[in-house]
Amino acid sequence: MANSSLIHEFRAYGAWRAALCQRIDAYRRWLTGNDLGDAQADLRLQQLVERLAEDRLVVAFVAEHLNGKSELINAIFFADGSRPLLPPIAAGTPTRTICPTELLYDRGKPPRIELLPIETRATRASSTEFKRFPEEWRVIPLDTQSADTMLRAYTHVNQTKRVPAEDARRYGLWHPGASGNSAPSGDGTVEVPCWRHAVINFPHPLLEQGLVILDTPGLNNIGADLELTLSTLPNAHAVLLVAAADAGITSGDLALWREQIVPRRGRFAVLNKIDGLWDDLGSDAQTGVGIAEQIDDCSRLLELDAARVFPVSAQRGLLAKISGDDALLARSGLPQLEHALATELIPARHEIMGALVRAEIQNMTNATRSRLEARRRNVLDQLQKLEYLRGKNRSMIGVMMQKVGSEKESFARELASYQALRGVLSAHTDRMYTHLGMDALSDDWRRASEEMRRSIFTPGVRSAMTRFFRNVRTGLEHSAEQVAEISTLMAAMYRKFSDEHGLRLTAPPPFSMLRYLKEIDRLEKTYQRRFNTLVAMLTTEKLTLMQKFFETLASQVKRCYGYANREADLWLQAIMAPMDTQVREHQMQLRRRLESIKRIHQATDTLEDRIEELLAVERGVRSQLDALEKRCTTLEEALEFRAVPLAQAA
Structure with missing residues (x-):
C-alpha cells in the first residue's frame, strides 16, 4: 500500500530541508575558500543550517473523552511498518491521557521516556524551562526491540498517586468546592498524576525528520496545565479535536474547543469511530445522511468550516493500512483527513521557513x-590610472601617489566619523536592550506578584496584572522606537558611504516588534478570560488560582521577551555586517593602491608588471562574481519545494 499523502509530503519536506542545508553549507565553504567570509558570516550561516535542521512540526491531539486518540495517531503516522508501533498505541490501552506527552526524536539522546515530577508544579518554572535541567526528570530507558518492555515503560506515563489535599492545592490540581473536584478521602488525600509532563524519545523515521506529536489530557487536566493553554496549543502547527461520531460534540468538547484551542490556521475537528454508525444506520445512503448531519452539527457548534470537520474510523483505517485493504481505507475517511493536513501544514511551514532562509x-x-x-x-579604477601613467615621468607617479595618500587620509577621517556614529548607534542599542531587558521584566514580575499576595480583593489583583501588562507593552513599544532610530541612523550611514566613497550598500533589512506586541495582546486576553471566569469563586481560592495563573503567564511573557532579544541580536548583526565588511574592504583596497604606486615610484615594480597583475586580479574577481551568481541560482532552486507526485513515489 502506498504511503499517505501526509507522510509523503512530510518526508518530501524533510528532504527539502536536508538538501537546502547542504547547499547553504556548500556556500559557506565557498566563501571561506575564496577569502570572502568572516567569523560573523560563518556563524550566521551555521545558525541558519541549525535552524533548518532542528525545525519541527507540532501536531497536537486533544480529546475530552476516550475517543480513540491513540488509534488515530497510530493510523495517521505509524502504520507503515517501517518501525514497531509505539507501545501505548499498539496496546490500545483504555487509560485516559492525564499527562501532556510529547512524541519526538532527539538524536543527542538514546530512546527513553523523560518524566517531570508533578511536584515541580509548586515552583514558578514552566515545563519548558525545566527542560534545561535534565537532573529534574526521571528517565525510563526504552528497548525499541522489545514491544513488551516498551509497553511496561510507557505505563509510567499515566501513573497516579495520592497526596495530601493541601499539596494538590499547591500544585493547582485541587480546590475545595471547585466543580469537578472530588472530596478528599478519609485520610485527607486526593488522587493526582505522578508526572507533570512526559517526553518520549523514539527513533521513528517521521520523528527523526522533525515531527512532534503532542498527546494532551482532557479539559480538567488541560485547564490545570496553564502552559498548554498559554503556549503549547496556541503554537502547535495543527490541533485536532477528536470527538465521538455517535455522540457528536459534547459540552466537554465544546468547552475544550472554546477555552483552550485558539482559532487560527491548522485547526481541525475529527469525528472518530464512524464505523459504529455503519451498522446502526442501515444502508450506505442512510449512513451518509447521518454522518453529514453530525458534520453540520459539529461545524455549527464549533463555528468551524464544515470542510475542516472529518468523519473517520481510526481503527478501521489502521487495520486497512496494515492489511493493505484500499477499499476499507477509503471508507474509513482517513485519506481525506491526511490530505487536508498535508495540503495545509506542509506548504504553510515551507512558506515560513523558505521566507526566513531566503531573506537571510x-x-x-x-x-x-x-x-x-x-x-x-x-581594480578597474587602478588600471585606468596606471594605464594613464604609461609614458609619463616619475613626477606624475609621485602626484598620483600623493592623491591616493590624500584619499586614504580622507577615508581615515571618515572612519573617525563612522566610529562616532557607531557610538550613537551603540547608545540606541543599549536603550533598546534596556527596554527589552530580562532584569526589568523580572522586576515587574516580582512587583506584580507581591501586589497580588498583598491583595485580598478582586480590584487589587486586577490592578496588579493590568499594570504588569502595561509595563510589558510599554517596554516593547519603547524598544520599537529605538529600532526605528537605529534603522534611520543606519540608512543615513549607508547613504553617506555610498555617496562619498562609492560603497554599494542596500537599505538595511527591516525589523518590527509587532509580532511580539500581538503575542502580549493574546496573553492579556487569555488573562482577562480566565480572570472573568474566576471572579465568582471564593476569594481565597480565587486569589490562589490567579497567583498560580499569573506565574505561568509571566513565564510566557519572559519567553516572548527572550525571542524578541534573539531576533534583535540577529537583526543588529544583519545590518552591521555589510557596513563593517565594506569599510574593511575599502580600507584594504586603498592601502593596496598606495603600496602599489609606491613600489612603482621607487622602481621596485615596473608599471607593466603591475598592470598585468591587476588584470589577473580583475579576471579572478569577475570569475568569483560568476561563481557567486551560480551559487545564488542553486540556492534559489533549493529554496523551491517540489514534492514528487505521490503516484511516482509509491
Missing part, C-alpha cells in the same frame, strides 16, 4: 556581491 541568504549574498563589485571597481 539574500542579505548575505547581496553583501558578498557588493563586496566583489566594489573590489572589481577599485
